[in-house]
Amino acid sequence: MKLVQVAGYLGSGKTTLILSLVKELATRGRKVAVLVNDVGEVPVDGQVMEKYGLTVKDIGGGCICCQVAGNMRATLNNLARNQKPDIVIIEPTGMAVPSAIRDGATIDPKFDSLNHGPTIVLFDTTRAEKFLTYETLERLVNTQLKDADIVALSKTDSASPEKVEYARSGVLKINPKARIVMLATKTGEGVPELAAAALGEGV
Amino acid sequence: MMSGEDLFRIAPHPAHSQINSYGFRVALIRPGAPAHAQELRAFAARILRDMACDLEARGAVDLAHLKLHLDYGEGFLFGSLVGSARSEVELKGKDGADAEAFGLTVNAVVFGVEKAGVREAAEGAVERAVRAYNFRRDDMVNSSGER
Numbered sequence: 586m587k588l589v590q591v592a593g594y595l596g597s598g599k600t601t602l603i604l605s606l607v608k609e610l611a612t613r614g615r616k617v618a619v620l621v622n623d624v625g626e627v628p629v630d631g632q633v634m635e636k637y638g639l640t641v642k643d644i645g646g647g648c649i650c651c652q653v654a655g656n657m658r659a660t661l662n663n664l665a666r667n668q669k670p671d672i673v674i675i676e677p678t679g680m681a682v683p684s685a686i687r688d689g690a691t692i693d694p695k696f697d698s699l700n701h702g703p704t705i706v707l708f709d710t711t712r713a714e715k716f717l718t719y720e721t722l723e724r725l726v727n728t729q730l731k732d733a734d735i736v737a738l739s740k741t742d743s744a745s746p747e748k749v750e751y752a753r754s755g756v757l758k759i760n761p762k763a764r765i766v767m768l769a770t771k772t773g774e775g776v777p778e779l780a781a782a783a784l785g786e787g788v
Numbered sequence: 789m790m791s792g793e794d795l796f797r798i799a800p801h802p803a804h805s806q807i808n809s810y811g812f813r814v815a816l817i818r819p820g821a822p823a824h825a826q827e828l829r830a831f832a833a834r835i836l837r838d839m840a841c842d843l844e845a846r847g848a849v850d851l852a853h854l855k856l857h858l859d860y861g862e863g864f865l866f867g868s869l870v871g872s873a874r875s876e877v878e879l880k881g882k883d884g885a886d887a888e889a890f891g892l893t894v895n896a897v898v899f900g901v902e903k904a905g906v907r908e909a910a911e912g913a914v915e916r917a918v919r920a921y922n923f924r925r926d927d928m929v930n931s932s933g934e935r
């Protein structure tokens with residue numbers, strides 16, 4: 586079972602991307618399961634994904650990086666034993682630290698082996714300035730970006746080219762090794778590239 | 789064995805203390821005057837816009853994500869507002885038949901406003917919209933089961 590994480594700060598476009606990514610992966614013949622974790626008392630993302638036809642496991646009870654790692658592992662074991670998807674996409678909360686999730690994700694070898702795919706971190710270009718400059722917010726976004734294999738600069742359809750460039754250079758200063766993908770899920774830009782990356786193709 | 793770095797990663801991030809959320813579900817009705825999908829979209833947009841303005845007035849640094857879900861029979865609507873009160877309200881879903889009753893889920897996550905403020909803004913926006921559209925509350929439950 587392959588694990589692909591779609592992380593990134595709150596509201597950066599993770600759920601919207603996952604809906605498109607799952608469609609793209611399904612047309613390439615892959616069976617995909619999605620684990621989602623929402624901030625707050627009443628999860629909404631699981632409902633969004635289900636209404637749009639996905640099978641979703643909602644791992645409620647807090648941010649997966651620091652509170653419910655056990656719950657995530659139990660869910661992964663369950664998937665490996667029952668649905669046996671080719672790929673599991675995890676959407677952690679926008680507050681999560683991606684490496685903590687990657688490290689905490691394990692499955693019992695008697696069910697399957699876990700193959701770590703890329704950690705994709707979304708960076709919302711429309712809020713680039715806030716994320717690159719505002720005190721503690723900048724520190725959290727920094728921590729997330731440092732853990733990325735791929736940084737998807739999201740919502741490029743709504744940001745000026747100057748803003749996108751500002752975001753790109755800011756992100757590369759924080760994580761010079763990251764592969765940068767321009768993403769506008771609304772128009773489809775970047776989605777096939779991320780699907781290929783999730784499959785380990787064309788990197 | 790865990791290194792200091794691992795312990796830091798597992799512990800909540802320092803920025804977490806500035807991010808607060810509040811969410812609730814409510815059942816709404818308007819007996820004898822079913823609402824059309826278009827009216828429900830306007831209702832949803834008004835809640836998000838009103839909540840965003842209130843949260844900014846309370847000093848929000850970032851409207852990290854204000855979301856709502858409205859469901860009625862075959863119809864559903866997801867609404868979302870991110871960033872600031874000047875951002876667009878995004879609505880998507882599927883229109884259903886006119887409805888006398890529907891469920892509303894609201895979840896607000898905000899950087900820079902304390903939890904009580906997020907709660908007041910979220911509940912206040914819903915209350916004002918409910919009044920403006922002549923809906924009535926059936927029941928209200930949050931995660932603690934409080935009414």
Ligand SMILES: Nc1nc2c(ncn2[C@@H]2O[C@H](COP(=O)(O)OP(=O)(O)OP(=O)(O)O)[C@@H](O)[C@H]2O)c(=O)[nH]1
Binds near residue numbers: 679768
């Ligand atoms: N302009 C534009 N807006 C987008 C794009 N992708 C997502 N959005 C909008 O951004 C908002 C947040 O999108 P989500 O996909 O819910 O973001 P998220 O990262 O899953 O949010 P959380 O789970 O709350 O952290 C919604 O209003 C989307 O419509 C995009 O490609 N372009």
Ligand SMILES: [Mg+2]
Binds near residue numbers: 599600601630676
């Ligand atoms: Mg989401």
